[in-house]
Amino acid sequence: MSKSATVKSDAPMGKTAKHSMAKSRFTTSTRVAIGAGALVLAVGGLILAAKPGPVTATPATVETRDPGAASSTGRLTALRTKYNFGSISMARGKVTYRYAIRNTGTEPIFISKLYTSCMCTTAAVVKDGKASEAYGMPGHAPIPTIKVPVGPTEAAAIEVVFDPAAHGPAGVGPIERVVTVENSAGQPLELEFAALVTP
Numbered sequence: 535m536s537k538s539a540t541v542k543s544d545a546p547m548g549k550t551a552k553h554s555m556a557k558s559r560f561t562t563s564t565r566v567a568i569g570a571g572a573l574v575l576a577v578g579g580l581i582l583a584a585k586p587g588p589v590t591a592t593p594a595t596v597e598t599r600d601p602g603a604a605s606s607t608g609r610l611t612a613l614r615t616k617y618n619f620g621s622i623s624m625a626r627g628k629v630t631y632r633y634a635i636r637n638t639g640t641e642p643i644f645i646s647k648l649y650t651s652c653m654c655t656t657a658a659v660v661k662d663g664k665a666s667e668a669y670g671m672p673g674h675a676p677i678p679t680i681k682v683p684v685g686p687t688e689a690a691a692i693e694v695v696f697d698p699a700a701h702g703p704a705g706v707g708p709i710e711r712v713v714t715v716e717n718s719a720g721q722p723l724e725l726e727f728a729a730l731v732t733p
Contacts, residue, residue: 609639610684610719612692619729624699624706632660632691633725635715637684645682647716648692654700657713660691668695684717698731706731 613634622629637643648657648669656668659682669677684690694713698705708730715723 608641651712
Protein backbone atom coordinates (compact mmCIF):
# COMPACT_ATOMS: atom_id res chain seq x y z
CA MET A 535 0.00 0.00 0.00
CA SER A 536 1.48 3.36 -1.00
CA LYS A 537 1.60 6.34 1.31
CA SER A 538 -0.64 9.27 0.45
CA ALA A 539 0.58 12.84 0.68
CA THR A 540 -2.31 13.63 3.04
CA VAL A 541 -2.78 11.47 6.07
CA LYS A 542 -5.82 11.83 8.27
CA SER A 543 -5.33 10.87 11.87
CA ASP A 544 -7.05 11.29 15.19
CA ALA A 545 -3.68 11.38 16.89
CA PRO A 546 -2.99 14.56 18.86
CA MET A 547 -0.66 17.17 17.34
CA GLY A 548 2.59 18.08 18.95
CA LYS A 549 3.18 21.49 20.55
CA THR A 550 5.51 22.58 17.72
CA ALA A 551 2.92 21.88 15.03
CA LYS A 552 0.19 23.76 16.94
CA HIS A 553 2.49 26.74 17.53
CA SER A 554 3.48 26.80 13.85
CA MET A 555 -0.17 26.78 12.70
CA ALA A 556 -1.15 29.50 15.21
CA LYS A 557 1.80 31.64 14.14
CA SER A 558 0.81 31.21 10.49
CA ARG A 559 -2.80 32.22 11.20
CA PHE A 560 -1.64 35.18 13.33
CA THR A 561 0.61 36.41 10.57
CA THR A 562 -2.16 36.21 7.96
CA SER A 563 -4.69 37.89 10.29
CA THR A 564 -2.21 40.60 11.14
CA ARG A 565 -1.49 41.26 7.48
CA VAL A 566 -5.19 41.54 6.67
CA ALA A 567 -5.79 43.91 9.60
CA ILE A 568 -2.84 46.12 8.67
CA GLY A 569 -3.92 46.20 5.01
CA ALA A 570 -7.50 47.12 5.95
CA GLY A 571 -6.27 49.85 8.30
CA ALA A 572 -4.01 51.31 5.61
CA LEU A 573 -6.89 51.30 3.12
CA VAL A 574 -9.17 53.13 5.59
CA LEU A 575 -6.46 55.74 6.26
CA ALA A 576 -5.82 56.25 2.53
CA VAL A 577 -9.53 56.70 1.72
CA GLY A 578 -9.97 59.07 4.68
CA GLY A 579 -6.98 61.12 3.52
CA LEU A 580 -8.41 61.39 0.01
CA ILE A 581 -11.78 62.52 1.37
CA LEU A 582 -10.16 65.22 3.52
CA ALA A 583 -7.97 66.38 0.62
CA ALA A 584 -11.01 66.70 -1.68
CA LYS A 585 -13.08 68.69 0.84
CA PRO A 586 -13.78 72.20 -0.55
CA GLY A 587 -12.53 75.24 1.31
CA PRO A 588 -14.72 77.88 2.96
CA VAL A 589 -17.06 79.90 0.76
CA THR A 590 -16.77 83.68 0.83
CA ALA A 591 -19.50 86.13 -0.12
CA THR A 592 -17.40 88.64 -2.06
CA PRO A 593 -18.34 90.09 -5.45
CA ALA A 594 -17.04 88.07 -8.37
CA THR A 595 -13.93 89.56 -9.88
CA VAL A 596 -11.88 88.61 -12.90
CA GLU A 597 -8.35 89.91 -13.24
CA THR A 598 -5.89 90.05 -16.11
CA ARG A 599 -2.33 91.19 -16.48
CA ASP A 600 -1.03 92.71 -19.68
CA PRO A 601 2.26 90.93 -20.45
CA GLY A 602 3.73 94.26 -21.67
CA ALA A 603 2.94 96.15 -18.46
CA ALA A 604 3.99 94.33 -15.32
CA SER A 605 1.93 96.41 -12.87
CA SER A 606 -1.22 97.16 -14.91
CA THR A 607 -4.34 95.09 -14.52
CA GLY A 608 -7.75 94.94 -16.10
CA ARG A 609 -10.46 93.92 -13.69
CA LEU A 610 -14.08 93.06 -14.48
CA THR A 611 -16.35 93.26 -11.43
CA ALA A 612 -20.07 92.61 -11.02
CA LEU A 613 -21.73 94.60 -8.28
CA ARG A 614 -24.10 91.67 -7.76
CA THR A 615 -23.52 88.13 -9.08
CA LYS A 616 -26.77 86.57 -7.78
CA TYR A 617 -30.36 87.73 -8.12
CA ASN A 618 -33.68 86.19 -7.06
CA PHE A 619 -36.81 87.12 -9.02
CA GLY A 620 -38.95 85.61 -6.27
CA SER A 621 -42.31 84.16 -7.32
CA ILE A 622 -43.09 84.74 -11.01
CA SER A 623 -46.04 83.62 -13.10
CA MET A 624 -45.86 81.85 -16.47
CA ALA A 625 -49.04 83.68 -17.47
CA ARG A 626 -47.40 87.11 -17.01
CA GLY A 627 -44.57 86.31 -19.42
CA LYS A 628 -40.89 87.15 -19.52
CA VAL A 629 -38.94 88.87 -16.74
CA THR A 630 -35.74 90.94 -17.09
CA TYR A 631 -32.86 91.88 -14.83
CA ARG A 632 -29.69 93.91 -15.49
CA TYR A 633 -26.42 93.03 -13.75
CA ALA A 634 -24.14 96.08 -13.41
CA ILE A 635 -20.53 95.34 -14.36
CA ARG A 636 -17.48 97.60 -14.30
CA ASN A 637 -13.83 97.47 -15.28
CA THR A 638 -12.13 98.68 -12.10
CA GLY A 639 -8.64 98.12 -13.53
CA THR A 640 -6.28 100.22 -15.59
CA GLU A 641 -6.39 98.18 -18.82
CA PRO A 642 -9.30 97.60 -21.22
CA ILE A 643 -11.18 94.30 -21.10
CA PHE A 644 -13.02 92.76 -24.05
CA ILE A 645 -16.16 90.68 -23.57
CA SER A 646 -15.64 87.86 -26.05
CA LYS A 647 -18.63 85.53 -25.50
CA LEU A 648 -21.92 85.63 -23.65
CA TYR A 649 -24.13 82.57 -23.14
CA THR A 650 -26.71 81.04 -20.81
CA SER A 651 -27.20 77.68 -19.10
CA CYS A 652 -30.70 77.09 -20.51
CA MET A 653 -32.69 77.79 -23.65
CA CYS A 654 -35.28 79.65 -21.54
CA THR A 655 -32.78 82.46 -20.92
CA THR A 656 -31.05 85.03 -23.14
CA ALA A 657 -28.46 87.67 -22.31
CA ALA A 658 -27.15 90.84 -23.99
CA VAL A 659 -24.42 93.37 -23.26
CA VAL A 660 -25.79 96.88 -22.65
CA LYS A 661 -23.29 99.70 -23.09
CA ASP A 662 -23.86 103.41 -23.68
CA GLY A 663 -27.62 102.77 -23.69
CA LYS A 664 -27.42 100.26 -26.58
CA ALA A 665 -28.01 96.52 -26.23
CA SER A 666 -26.08 93.97 -28.24
CA GLU A 667 -27.71 90.99 -29.88
CA ALA A 668 -29.24 88.59 -27.32
CA TYR A 669 -27.37 85.30 -26.92
CA GLY A 670 -28.71 82.02 -25.54
CA MET A 671 -27.63 78.51 -24.70
CA PRO A 672 -24.83 76.84 -26.69
CA GLY A 673 -26.28 74.10 -28.88
CA HIS A 674 -29.66 75.83 -29.23
CA ALA A 675 -28.23 78.83 -31.04
CA PRO A 676 -24.78 79.67 -32.35
CA ILE A 677 -22.65 81.59 -29.86
CA PRO A 678 -20.37 83.82 -31.92
CA THR A 679 -17.23 85.48 -30.70
CA ILE A 680 -17.94 89.13 -29.98
CA LYS A 681 -15.56 91.93 -29.04
CA VAL A 682 -17.24 94.42 -26.72
CA PRO A 683 -14.64 96.67 -25.03
CA VAL A 684 -15.02 97.79 -21.45
CA GLY A 685 -12.41 100.47 -20.77
CA PRO A 686 -10.76 101.26 -17.44
CA THR A 687 -13.36 102.51 -14.90
CA GLU A 688 -16.09 102.06 -17.54
CA ALA A 689 -19.48 100.57 -16.64
CA ALA A 690 -21.77 98.32 -18.65
CA ALA A 691 -24.56 95.85 -17.92
CA ILE A 692 -25.58 92.32 -18.77
CA GLU A 693 -29.32 92.23 -19.44
CA VAL A 694 -30.85 88.83 -18.74
CA VAL A 695 -34.31 87.81 -19.98
CA PHE A 696 -35.97 84.70 -18.54
CA ASP A 697 -39.09 83.15 -20.10
CA PRO A 698 -40.91 81.15 -17.39
CA ALA A 699 -43.24 79.57 -19.98
CA ALA A 700 -40.40 78.13 -22.10
CA HIS A 701 -40.62 74.68 -20.48
CA GLY A 702 -44.42 74.53 -20.35
CA PRO A 703 -46.19 72.96 -17.34
CA ALA A 704 -43.06 70.95 -16.49
CA GLY A 705 -41.27 74.23 -15.72
CA VAL A 706 -43.31 75.02 -12.59
CA GLY A 707 -41.28 75.17 -9.37
CA PRO A 708 -37.90 76.54 -8.26
CA ILE A 709 -35.30 77.26 -10.97
CA GLU A 710 -31.66 78.37 -11.05
CA ARG A 711 -29.82 79.60 -14.16
CA VAL A 712 -26.33 80.90 -14.96
CA VAL A 713 -25.13 83.48 -17.49
CA THR A 714 -21.44 83.20 -18.44
CA VAL A 715 -19.43 86.24 -19.56
CA GLU A 716 -16.17 85.19 -21.23
CA ASN A 717 -13.64 88.02 -21.44
CA SER A 718 -10.03 88.86 -22.12
CA ALA A 719 -9.24 88.71 -18.39
CA GLY A 720 -9.20 84.92 -18.74
CA GLN A 721 -11.57 83.48 -16.15
CA PRO A 722 -15.27 83.79 -17.09
CA LEU A 723 -17.59 85.86 -14.91
CA GLU A 724 -20.71 83.90 -13.87
CA LEU A 725 -23.97 85.66 -13.05
CA GLU A 726 -26.69 83.56 -11.41
CA PHE A 727 -30.41 83.99 -10.86
CA ALA A 728 -33.21 82.03 -9.26
CA ALA A 729 -37.01 82.15 -9.26
CA LEU A 730 -40.08 80.22 -8.16
CA VAL A 731 -42.19 79.66 -11.28
CA THR A 732 -45.96 79.42 -10.81
CA PRO A 733 -48.69 78.79 -13.43
